[in-house]
Amino acid sequence: MTDRSVVPVNFFEGGYLNRLSWLRSSHVFLNAIVVSPSTRWVLFKEGKPLVASNAPPLSDPIQSPDPDAPKGSRTRYLARLPTSEVRSLLGSEPFFSQGKVEGTLAESDDPVLEAARIRGPPIVFLGLHQDTTSEQALPSSDFSAKSDALAVAARIQGTAFFSLDVSDIPDDVLEVTLQETGLGKSGAKLAFTDARLAMGTYDYFDAAVVASARGLVDWNARNKFCPACGSPVYSLWAGWKLSCSSLLPWADNMGRKPCPSGRGIQNFAHPRTDAVVIVVVVNEANDKILLGRNRKWPGMFYSAMAGFIEPGESLEDAVKRELWEEAAVKVWAGSFVAQPFPANLMVGFYAIADPAIPTRTDLDNELADARWYTRDEILAVLAHPDGTKIGSRDPTKPLPKPDSSAAGALAGDDASKSNGTSDPDTPPQGPPFRLPPLSAIAGVLVSDWAFGKVVIGESRQLKKGNL
Ligand SMILES: [Zn+2]
Numbered sequence: 001m002t003d004r005s006v007v008p009v010n011f012f013e014g015g016y017l018n019r020l021s022w023l024r025s026s027h028v029f030l031n032a033i034v035v036s037p038s039t040r041w042v043l044f045k046e047g048k049p050l051v052a053s054n055a056p057p058l059s060d061p062i063q064s065p066d067p068d069a070p071k072g073s074r075t076r077y078l079a080r081l082p083t084s085e086v087r088s089l090l091g092s093e094p095f096f097s098q099g100k101v102e103g104t105l106a107e108s109d110d111p112v113l114e115a116a117r118i119r120g121p122p123i124v125f126l127g128l129h130q131d132t133t134s135e136q137a138l139p140s141s142d143f144s145a146k147s148d149a150l151a152v153a154a155r156i157q158g159t160a161f162f163s164l165d166v167s168d169i170p171d172d173v174l175e176v177t178l179q180e181t182g183l184g185k186s187g188a189k190l191a192f193t194d195a196r197l198a199m200g201t202y203d204y205f206d207a208a209v210v211a212s213a214r215g216l217v218d219w220n221a222r223n224k225f226c227p228a229c230g231s232p233v234y235s236l237w238a239g240w241k242l243s244c245s246s247l248l249p250w251a252d253n254m255g256r257k258p259c260p261s262g263r264g265i266q267n268f269a270h271p272r273t274d275a276v277v278i279v280v281v282v283n284e285a286n287d288k289i290l291l292g293r294n295r296k297w298p299g300m301f302y303s304a305m306a307g308f309i310e311p312g313e314s315l316e317d318a319v320k321r322e323l324w325e326e327a328a329v330k331v332w333a334g335s336f337v338a339q340p341f342p343a344n345l346m347v348g349f350y351a352i353a354d355p356a357i358p359t360r361t362d363l364d365n366e367l368a369d370a371r372w373y374t375r376d377e378i379l380a381v382l383a384h385p386d387g388t389k390i391g392s393r394d395p396t397k398p399l400p401k402p403d404s405s406a407a408g409a410l411a412g413d414d415a416s417k418s419n420g421t422s423d424p425d426t427p428p429q430g431p432p433f434r435l436p437p438l439s440a441i442a443g444v445l446v447s448d449w450a451f452g453k454v455v456i457g458e459s460r461q462l463k464k465g466n467l
Contacts (some may be wrong), residue, residue, distance in 0.1 A: 015208070016129060016208050017127030017128060018128045020127060024115060024238045025237050031097070034160075034162065036153050037082065037395050039082065039162065040159055040160070040162075041086045042078060042209060042213050043192075045223070046192070047195070047214060048193055048195065049193065050193075051190070052076065053075070053189045055079075057074065058075075074144060074203070078202060078209065079433070080161075089173075089174070090120060092120065097115055098116055098118045112248060116243075121166060122221065122239060123165075125238035126216075129158050161213075163239075167221065167222060175415065216240070229244060229256075229257075235249075241270060274344050275308070275315070275345045276308055276344050277306060277318045277349055278304045278306040278346050278441055278445070279304055279323060279331070279351050281351050281353045282350055286377070286456060287374060288355055289305060289375075290353065291305075294368060295368040295369070301433070302433050302444065303446075304445055323351065323353070326370070327359040328363060329357070330357070332351065348442070351453060355372045375449075375450055377453075378450040381434065382446075384430075386434070387431040389437060
């Protein structure tokens with residue numbers, strides 16, 4: 001029976017994989033686990049994960065930890081391919097700790113060669129899914145260079161997950177490979193689908209895997225050159241570090257100054273997570289909330305206001321500054337919840353402000369409107385069948401046309417229904433305005449407040465000092 005304590009508060013979170021971060025440097029472990037029959041691959045193309053639809057019901061034992069989720073009946077899900085089905089896309093062995101010459105293992109324990117991947121498409125080791133009853137840390141000594149890798153891999157209980165970025169693999173090669181997979185032969189439709197458009201496709205497990213994988217895939221794809229000297233970079237630690245190629249033992253650095261990133265092991269480049277504060281402002285009586293409408297958002301879509309945290313700011317500092325800069329609102333007190341999304345950590349806040357003080361929309365050129373709504377107004381929209389359906393589910397993008405693309409078709413029944421062919425700005429008997437869905441942290445913030453599930457606590461930091 002599923003333990004309710006493992007059901008995450010928000011979508012796109014939940015540590016279902018044991019990330020085994022101490023084994024990312026072990027090529028013995030990685031090269032053994034990568035060819036294990038139980039290993040599964042999540043594919044990405046230009047940041048979009050591979051999704052299977054009209055697929056055979058997921059027989060994989062890994063299911064949503066949500067006890068209310070239907071078991072084994074999903075026919076649309078994140079595709080998880082065994083190594084044998086993607087082997088032709090992975091490049092030459094060894095996959096990790098590649099030497100100077102293709103096909104050779106780096107014969108060195110130099111830190112700049114730890115699980116180095118110099119050739120082949122970008123791969124990230126995401127972690128191991130283990131049965132919750134046997135969740136144990138694996139002993140790192142088992143994976144020393146002298147150990148019998150295959151014997152070690154055979155002892156591993158669970159399913160290892162890797163991501164593979166196929167963006168640079170020719171479409172025709174990719175298409176043939178996918179057709180030959182078990183899913184392809186079953187007649188399932190396999191399509192690379194925007195992570196946010198496919199939200200309705202995922203269960204909590206899929207969403208958590210996509211969130212961390214997409215962040216890593218995106219980071220590896222965007223960082224091609226050393227920030228210190230401009231040399232190309234290569235992958236270390238199974239996709240979790242990047243290093244300057246001028247540091248490779250065989251690099252020809254004649255006539256060049258040593259790269260500053262080589263001074264001290266701490267200078268390898270690590271994936272980054274940008275923190276964002278997202279704020280629902282309430283009045284002191286706790287019967288109204290302030291929401292904003294971005295100029296780029298479709299229709300009458302209102303949501304919590306948000307902004308990136310800047311260097312030198314605490315979360316609370318950023319909440320105060322964002323509301324002040326965006327809408328001239330001074331806030332105090334608050335409480336928060338957090339949700340990761342690729343490369344961002346969305347930290348949701350409740351803050352208190354005075355509705356008697358007029359808001360402004362002339363400060364931030366992205367804010368079209370900001371207004372206070374009563375609890376009854378919010379509850380009415382939440383109760384409306386189209387109240388939280390924003391079509392594309394991505395409020396920053398225009399609404400997709402129905403059937404115009406695989407992405408549109410995969411966006412979910414609700415999306416195609418609510419789009420129709422009518423103008424999304426004036427749907428017949430539509431809600432007076434729209435709110436974010438529960439799969440977005442803003443939707444959780446608004447809904448929890450509307451249904452009286454939150455106590456707006458007092459934060460010492462927010463009370464401290466005034467703007
Ligand atoms: Zn460099």
